[in-house]
Amino acid sequence: MAVASAYPAAPALTTERAAALRRNLRRLLRNPSVMIGGVIVLFWLCVALMAPLIAPYSPTAQRVTNRLKPPSAQHVFGTDELGRDILSRVLHGARVSLPVALAVVAMSGSVGVLLGAVAGDAGGLLDEIIMRVADAVLAFPSLILAIAITAALGPGLQNAALAIALVLWPEYARLIRSQVIALREMEFVSAATALGATRRRALFKHILPNALPIMLVKASLDMGNAILLTASLSFVGLGAVPPTPEWGAMVAAGRHKFFEWWLAAFPGLAIFSAVIGFNFLGDGLRDLLDPRMSRRG
Amino acid sequence: MSLLAYLIRRVFITVPLLLLVTLLGFVITYLIPADPLAMVLSERAMANPQIVQAYRERWGLDKPPHERYLTYVGNLIRGDLGESIVTQQSVSADIARYFPATVELAIAATLIAVALGVPLGVIAAVKRETLADHLARVASLIGVCVPVFWLGLLALSLFYYRLQWMPGPGRMNPRMVPPPVVTGLLTVDSLLAGRGDAFANALHHLMLPAMVLGAYSMSLITRIVRSAMIEVLQQDYIRTARAKGLIERVVVMRHALRNAALPAVTAIGLAFGNLMAGAVMTETVFAWPGIGRYAVESAAKLDFAPIMGVTLLVAVIYIGINFAVDVSYALLNPRVRLS
């Protein structure tokens, strides 16, 4: 594992660290995957931040006389069944999908880290219980489990986000747990704890910084995952509630309108590009962290 | 660990896992105030206390939740997945009805994925770091990232509505008399009945959804075959083979590919979970009467038993396939130890 071999770098001196950082940054920028992914992700982040400024119309303003108009100079992506401007809705959609994905990753990440750390640290029965629950979740294809949970919770974007977070946390837990166990056996931690440093301190000081790069890769890939899952849930009517301009729900609205192809095409393209952006970014970061893995790209 | 011990251990882990999931699902459903009866009873019937009471009794909704759960689990252990409030059928019967369509779609998708993914992976590995390799890598990334429901809509829009090359949603032309049911797979049943016309029609209907569904698996297979091939091609015996002057094609086909087959099998197994998830979306888009569409429709109606039934079935298959992959791996490669 990359993490194990990279470990000794962590407690190193700050100047060395800064140099390493600069070196890494240069490598980062030379990697085409990171560049492409980064640009796409940056684009959508900017869109999410500035949507109200750059969107030509309000995402919810209806003009019944203007419904189902094909793309034109006034409406670059056309209009939907309620006469709303699709470009504006797609741009505002970034303000829905990205925060939701971010929340999902934050939730699943923190829950996963917490449970993984507890499991690895405590061991015994608690470890067994946590990891068995994690196994239970991993026994299901994520979308199917997310559908089941959302169906039980009732449709809605918040419930969908919660369901997706519930589906995604186990991998973080596994990751952190293995780190904790590996570190526990390392001498200097034992020494540190012997010297009175709390184990929690060890966790924050050594384990988390060490696991951070690989967590970042995972988080980037999961951002894409979360966007895709949210859109999928919305597509089957379990996610966003109208009139939220959510991309998956917008594609669903175009489902029965094949002659008005622009209804589904543009929001779908938005999902696709955002997901591929995060995947490029994640893949590229992984290549950098683990040169051996790059061959598996 | 011996194979038997491994098997027993897996079963011991899996069964409580599945029960845990049913419990979670049940608790969540119970906490939600929505009344499933409101989904199936009309306003007038809801206003009639006798009918409402009869329905509560009929579906066991009058019993306390823990009792309902124990009944559900008791039935589950006997292989009874409960009843759907919406279809009023046993979930097992419903699943038996819808499952063949999903199986047919999944098999077709896997065949397409293997037929395209393996050669693509091999080419990418052999022509590493060339344009072909980069294209294959980008293509496989696209396959993993594209929302399958969107891909399905685009495919329908293009090949059905515009070009009219492909038939529309559904498994067969409505006017076509379907063959007698033997396996439930329309293509196979058509052949068994000697019905060339039905076979051609069913196959034609199957192609587009199978290609859409297969896109993800294909990408995964391409990726894994590529990296496995690269690893194998660097091995000593390949160098030896090359040094002996064997033609590159022979080296690749006879020596390298055979050794890269194992990871490819793993990839197909790994892809299965996503195949099932993809089937949910593909079936929704293509009006394909399989278990995925059944699950989505039940979800919309707050119908607990079918959602849980499909979820459990998929989990069992998923775990089973992973298990089969592990075992075949161990059998084919003695160096791998089961744990």
Add this chain to the structure above:
Amino acid sequence: MKTTNRNTLFIGLTVAMGLTLAACAQPTAPAPSAPAQPAATEAPMPAMPTTAPAEAKVLVVGLPKADTRTLDPHRQYEITPPQIMRAVYETLVTLPDKGATIDRVEPLLAESYTISDDALVYTFKLRSDVKFASGNPMTAEDVVFSFKRMGALQDNPSWLYSDHVASIEAPDASTVKITLKEPNAAFLSMLVSPNFAVVDSKVVKGQGGTDADDAKDADKATDWLDNNSAGTGPYMIKEWKRGEQVVIERNPNYWRGAAPFDRIIFREIPDDAARQQALERGDIDIAVGLDVDAIKRLEGNSNLQVITGNTLDMTYLALTMNAELSQPLADKRVRQAIKLAIDYDGIINGLLGGTALHLPTIIPLGLLGTDPALAPKRDVAQAKALLKEAGYENGFELTMVYPGERKMSNVILADTLVAKLQEDLAEVGITLKVEPRDASTWRADYRAGKLTATIADWTPDFLDPHGWAPAFAVEGASAAKRVYYVNKEAEKLALAAAQITDSAKRAEMYRKVQEIMLDDAAFIGLIQPKVQIVASAKLKDVIYNPVYFLDYYFMSQ
């Protein structure tokens, strides 16, 4: 009223007939069962002789996603089953003019009927020439079994029987006497419902059916009835593939003479665009549930005909009378102002392209005692005056919670309708704050009486104003309680009108109920949609009616 209503229908039919004639005039029409198919898109069909006498005559009906839960006539209560039920089972009475007339009934399996003056005892004399598909003759015993079974099953439609019937008996083999719990002039119209289907009691009992009081647990016939039928109708159920299709086949023993099609396939094609495409390709003969945009595109196609009929569905605006929820709305003048502020014409002709009627209040047009002239007209000046009188000269803010992106009455997106109302009300100074919700939350809140203002649908249960008036006018009744509607006069009239048999008098009482409710303006009628069905021009007598949807007995090629 009736005339207008039927005129629309007849215009539709005339157009249809014209198209039919045009289509028939083509000298070399393709063989009926070999629809024109684009050669490249389907598997090659086996070569067929141009004159194929042995080829089965098949009619394929393309339905949207079907909500069918069962095909047991005594249990089904969903939207899809009635048209299938109608082809398979029959009832004592039916609608005249092949189903085109809806404000009276005529005998079908009954030869004649009498109703006691107090509307309490209904006596039916049965026809003697009716046989079930099994060959068994239909007797009074079958009718009694059928009705009692429907009541005893305690399923969705059971209230039709158990709420009304005190006793049912068969004095002799051809007479059925039904005594009601209380006088009810609407009962006859309920008998048109396919839930009152007469089934072959011998066959159904043989399959485990029972009409005993414990039928809800003891009856085992539903599984069989889901895949077979035991009726007197022109067709028999051959197969039901859930989520895919229902196939019915001709009943060779049909008592009115064998039906024209060997087989009718009801095929689910959930995707609107795919259903439209299938119709254009000839894969299906009738497409149900296409939207206005699709129908507009198909109108120029000479191979197709568009059939229009009036539904009894309706969408209305509900305003609460509960002052705790809304101070302004508790004032009748404010509600009246809202009623006068709405641009009904803009909704019906602008948004819906004329595919709906202007519903006056809560009883759909076409039924007894209804009159389109009752419908309010827009009068912005008057609305403003009323608001001023009520002290809201500067307007006020009103919150409207509605089911987001739901198709009201299956024809108009709630959002579109609400946006239009918002525009209209803004003109009189009322700011409508709109809050879309998901359908189940919205429904629960509306039913619990928590909403100040909303739009909602109501679907027919039977063809008599009694299906509407009491529900909306009686204090605490299912619809009335949602807006806290109380008006003792309306309540008294709505209940009394069902207890007399004199149609003219009843009509007058229902008219009065509507006038009162219009004045109270708690329920403001918006639209009563027309239904549009597109069919192959080769089909004759495709007639819509709001109970059975389509009656396949009359349809031919």
